[in-house]
Structure formats: structure tokens, C-alpha cells
Amino acid sequence: MLEGLKATGLKRTAQREAIVRxxxxxxxxxxxxELYERLRPSFPSMSFATVYNTLGALSAAGLSRTLHLGGAARFDPNAAPHHHAVCDVCGAITDLPTASLEADGAARRAVEGAAPGFSVREVEHVYRGTCARCEREATAG
Amino acid sequence: MLEGLKATGLKRTAQREAIVRxxxxxxxxxxxxELYERLRPSFPSMSFATVYNTLGALSAAGLSRTLHLGGAARFDPNAAPHHHAVCDVCGAITDLPTASLEADGAARRAVEGAAPGFSVREVEHVYRGTCARCEREATAG
DNA sequence: CTTGTAGTTTAGAAAGATTCTCAGTAAGAC
DNA sequence: GTCTTACTGAGAATCTTTCTAAACTACAAG
Structure with a gap:
């Protein structure tokens, strides 16, 4: 991830190294x-702006992703295409592999049908529901 | 939509009628x-909290949806399952029909594989890219 | 190694979005 | 018509994110 930063012409600073790590x-x-609080002990002088700047730079460079699922933005170090399952109860976010090629093809045909000429850069699927543990607790309790 | 409100035990008020309309x-x-500003001329006394309360109530009742695409939340009167294409350039949001049954099945299998026991309540797909018009302008200009 | 420059960091202010509080008001039941 | 309960309004409060300006530093060039 740090090497990637360099490759895009961004400087390698101690703060960025800490955030990436x-x-x-x-x-x-x-x-x-959450990141700011985790980093504060070892980096008491770090500013909030630096956290946002760095995460923004990483996203822009395609080295991480920013998720908007409601509430505060969340940061995902996995830049490879994948999707997310979000538990309504505990808020846990689970990574999912991308859907199959057939599913992807069907989705793209759906886009072309309703929005002709739309050029898809990124596909993002969110599955909202209840995770196994919360489901069990709801049934039991 | 107003009838739906009634059916869930919520009161029918002039403000809610205006927002629903x-x-x-x-x-x-x-x-x-945006809604607040559109409603202000005919409802100068309406509070911001009322807009949020009403939209929250509609969503909770399943009569509308709240989209989190980055920046401010957006409200979608279409409660039927569908997806969205978001233009990176102009920000326009286009409704898309749900993907085919096969695609849906593939997606659910992907969830079951990576998050066993996760009970899916809602599926939300976001396609980010460039809409036909902005694509044309980028190529031309 | 020294220097120059352009990109970074910091602290705090500012902006923007959303929720909360609480007193006053009104819908809907009886 | 009265009563209860939910809703509304105004503004404060909170939370998230961006901006500003000055000080700093990584890195390239000399």
C-alpha cells in the first residue's frame, strides 16, 4: 500500500505510514x-484532517475504498472488487466475494437497459439484514 | 403513501401530507x-426536524427509502425493490430495475458462502460511473 | 551535504448534516 | 367535547467532514 502511494507521486510520511499500517x-x-483514536497513543500530535487526507489520497489512488453506509464513512483496505453485508442489529460489516460472472453480466444489462450509455466504473452491492449471531440471539432471547 | 401511514398507526398531519405530496x-x-426549501414557501413554519421525522417514519413503515451515497442522505419515494446508477460528474441518480432472478440467486449464494446464516432483508446495488450526457461532454470538450 | 519547492501536517475554525429537547399543539379515539 | 398520545417547532447540541493559514519536511537537484 505504501509502495502504491509512492507510485502515484505522493510523499511517504510517518503519519501516512502509521495510518496505512x-x-x-x-x-x-x-x-x-476510530482510526484517529487508535493512532493517538503513538501519534499524539496527529490531526483529524490528516486522517481524512490520507484516506482520501489512498482512495483516490485506488489503494483503498471509502464506504458510505449511513452515519460516518468507513474505510476498507481491500481495494479488490468485493461487496458487503451489514447487520442491522450489531452493525458488523462482512466482506463478500464479488458475485459470479453471470450475475455481473445481468447487472450490467440492467444498467444498459434503464440508463443507456451509462459507463460503469464501480459496482457496489450492500446486503442489509441480520447476521447469524444476532439472528440466533433474537430467536433465543 | 398517506394511506400507508395510516395503516401503520401514524397520524395524518398537514406537514406529512405536504412532504408526501x-x-x-x-x-x-x-x-x-432540498425538500425543506421546496416546502418552505407553502409551509414557512415547518421545522427541519419535521422533515427528518417524516422521512424516517416513511422509511420505517416501508413506504419510502433512504439512500446513503455520500454527502447528505437522499430520499426515494419508490419503495419497490430497485437499484441506482450514480454519475460521478453531475451526481444524477437513475433508478434501475432489479437484476434478473438468476443474478439475485447468485448474489444470495455469495452471501451465504461468505456470511453463513446471514438473513438478507434488503439488497442495494449502486453503480458508479459516468452518465451518457457527461460521457459525451467529456469526449467532446 | 545544502537548498529549493511543492506537498504535508497541525490546530482550530467553519461548514454541513442530523438528532435532541421540551414546551406547545393537534389528531384521533371514545 | 374531552382526553390521551403523538407530533411539531425552534433552537441547541452533536457529529462528521472540510477548510484555512502557518509551520514543516520529503525528495529531487545541485
């Missing part, structure tokens, strides 16, 4: 607030 | 701000 491999899709 | 059939997916 913090989100790389993090599957919890943290908010800017 | 304003969004029903509106395909532009307005923000709370």
Missing part, C-alpha cells in the same frame, strides 16, 4: 474517528 | 435540505 489487514471497516 | 413521484432523489 493501522488499516492494512483490518477487516472491521473502521471510521475516521 | 412533494416526494411522491419525484425521481430526483432529493435531500432533506
Amino acid at each position: 493501522e488499516i492494512a489487514g483490518d477487516l472491521t471497516h473502521p471510521t475516521a474517528q | 412533494e416526494i411522491a413521484g419525484d425521481l430526483t432523489h432529493p435531500t432533506a435540505q
Whole structure:
């Protein structure tokens, strides 16, 4: 991820290294607030703006993604195409592999039918519902 | 939509009638701000909280939907399952029919594979890219 | 190594979106 | 018509995100 930053002409700073280290491999899709608080102990002088700037730069460079699921934005270090399941109860966000090729083809045909000439850059699927654990607790309790 | 409100035990007020009249059939997916400004001339005393309350009540009753696409929330009077194409350039949001049954089945299998036991309540697809008009202008200009 | 420059960081202000509080008001039931 | 309960209005409060201006520093060039 850091190498990618360099490749796009961005400077490698200590703050960026810390942010990248913090989100790389993090599957919890943290908010800017959460990252800021995690980084504060080792980087007490870091500004909120730096967190946003860095995450914005990473997204713009295609090295991470920004998710808008309601409430605060969430950051996803996985730049490869994939989708998300969001639990209504506990808020957990689970990564999903992309749908099959057939599904993708069907989706693109749907776009072409309703919005002719629309050029798709990114496809984002969100499945909202109840995760297995919350479902079990709701049934039990 | 108003009848639906009644059916869920919510009161029918003049403000709600005005808001429902304003969004029903509106395909532009307005923000709370936009609705508030449209309603102000005929309803100068209406509060912002009332706009949010009403839209929240409509969503909770399943009579409309709230979209989180980045920036302010947008409101969609179409409660039937459908998806959205968002233009990166002009921001226009186009409704899309739901994908085919096969695509839907493939998507659900993908959820079951990666998040076993997750119970899907709502599926939301967002296609980001460039709409036909902006694509044309980018090529020409 | 020294220097120049352009991109970064910081702190705080500012802007924007949404929710909350609470007193006053009105819908709908009886 | 009265009563209860839910709704509305106004503004404050909260939360998220962006902006500003000055100080700083990574990196390339000399």
C-alpha cells in the first residue's frame, strides 16, 4: 500500500505510514474517528484532517475504498472488487466475494437497459439484514 | 403513501401530507435540505426536524427509502425493490430495475458462502460511473 | 551535504448534516 | 367535547467532514 502511494507521486510520511499500517489487514471497516483514536497513543500530535487526507489520497489512488453506509464513512483496505453485508442489529460489516460472472453480466444489462450509455466504473452491492449471531440471539432471547 | 401511514398507526398531519405530496413521484432523489426549501414557501413554519421525522417514519413503515451515497442522505419515494446508477460528474441518480432472478440467486449464494446464516432483508446495488450526457461532454470538450 | 519547492501536517475554525429537547399543539379515539 | 398520545417547532447540541493559514519536511537537484 505504501509502495502504491509512492507510485502515484505522493510523499511517504510517518503519519501516512502509521495510518496505512493501522488499516492494512483490518477487516472491521473502521471510521475516521476510530482510526484517529487508535493512532493517538503513538501519534499524539496527529490531526483529524490528516486522517481524512490520507484516506482520501489512498482512495483516490485506488489503494483503498471509502464506504458510505449511513452515519460516518468507513474505510476498507481491500481495494479488490468485493461487496458487503451489514447487520442491522450489531452493525458488523462482512466482506463478500464479488458475485459470479453471470450475475455481473445481468447487472450490467440492467444498467444498459434503464440508463443507456451509462459507463460503469464501480459496482457496489450492500446486503442489509441480520447476521447469524444476532439472528440466533433474537430467536433465543 | 398517506394511506400507508395510516395503516401503520401514524397520524395524518398537514406537514406529512405536504412532504408526501412533494416526494411522491419525484425521481430526483432529493435531500432533506432540498425538500425543506421546496416546502418552505407553502409551509414557512415547518421545522427541519419535521422533515427528518417524516422521512424516517416513511422509511420505517416501508413506504419510502433512504439512500446513503455520500454527502447528505437522499430520499426515494419508490419503495419497490430497485437499484441506482450514480454519475460521478453531475451526481444524477437513475433508478434501475432489479437484476434478473438468476443474478439475485447468485448474489444470495455469495452471501451465504461468505456470511453463513446471514438473513438478507434488503439488497442495494449502486453503480458508479459516468452518465451518457457527461460521457459525451467529456469526449467532446 | 545544502537548498529549493511543492506537498504535508497541525490546530482550530467553519461548514454541513442530523438528532435532541421540551414546551406547545393537534389528531384521533371514545 | 374531552382526553390521551403523538407530533411539531425552534433552537441547541452533536457529529462528521472540510477548510484555512502557518509551520514543516520529503525528495529531487545541485
